[in-house]
Amino acid sequence: MEHNKSLDMDAEESLAELMLALTERNFAPPGDTTSGKPPLTAVSLLAAGHAILKAYQARLPDDVNDARDDGATLAQIARAxxxxxxxxxxxAFGKRRDQDTIEASQEVRRAAARERAAKSRQRAREKYQIPELPGVSALKAAAIMGIDPRTLKSRAKKGNDPHIKAVTATTANGKEVTRFIVTAAGATQS
Known part of the structure; x- marks a missing residue:
């Protein structure tokens, strides 16, 4: 929606007419002492304009929600x-009237999707049993022997420590990993 200058001019004229009507209805003309209304002063028009502004500001959130309910985007509302x-x-206007309901519905759908994914993973685990890998990881083997993992790998690669043996194993997803077998004597060595 492009800015419409003729709409601005019409709005200014209508606002002036509305403010004048409000002042005539709520304030007594000069010299009128019988109506019981407060006298029309220089600030009466200002008070009428302020009353219109407050009324519009109170109504604006509902108008924005109505526009959103009718399919207007936030960008379209911003331009208007x-x-x-x-x-x-x-x-400025936060959530839609029904935003909490929408969010609750979305959370229910997300929870259902998480549950379906968990069941699918469980079925996959049951269908494809993960093979037990021989030995232990480098970190665990190094901890058992009381040495640095890099030292463990170096000794296993060179083959000069009879208490460590490196073996290559294949995981369930086909990845080859190096595992380490530590002898009982190697475990008590530390």
Missing amino acids: LEKADASTIHS
């Missing part, structure tokens, strides 16, 4: 209200 962007509208 001459705001910087959609985030300004979101910050």
Whole structure:
């Protein structure tokens, strides 16, 4: 929606007419002492304009929600209200009337999706039993022997420590990993 200058002019004329009507209805003309209304002064028009502004500001969130319910995007609403962007509208007016219901519904769907994924993973685990890998990881073997993991790998690679043996195993997903077998004597060596 592009900014419409003729709409601005019509709005200014209508606002002036509305403010004048409000002042005539709520304030007594000069010299009138019988109506019981407060006298019309220089600030009466200002008070009428302020009352209109307050009424519009109170109504604006409902108008924004109605526009959103009718399918308007936050960007379209921002352009209509001459705001910087959609985030300004979101910050100013927050959630839609039914946003909590929408979020609750989305959370239910997400929970159901998580449950389906967990069941699928469980079925896959049951269908494809993970083979037990021989030995232990380098960190665990190094901890058992009381040495640094890099030292363990070096000794296993060179084959000069009879208490460590490196073996290559294949995981369930086909990846080859190096595992280490530590003899009982190697475990008590530390």
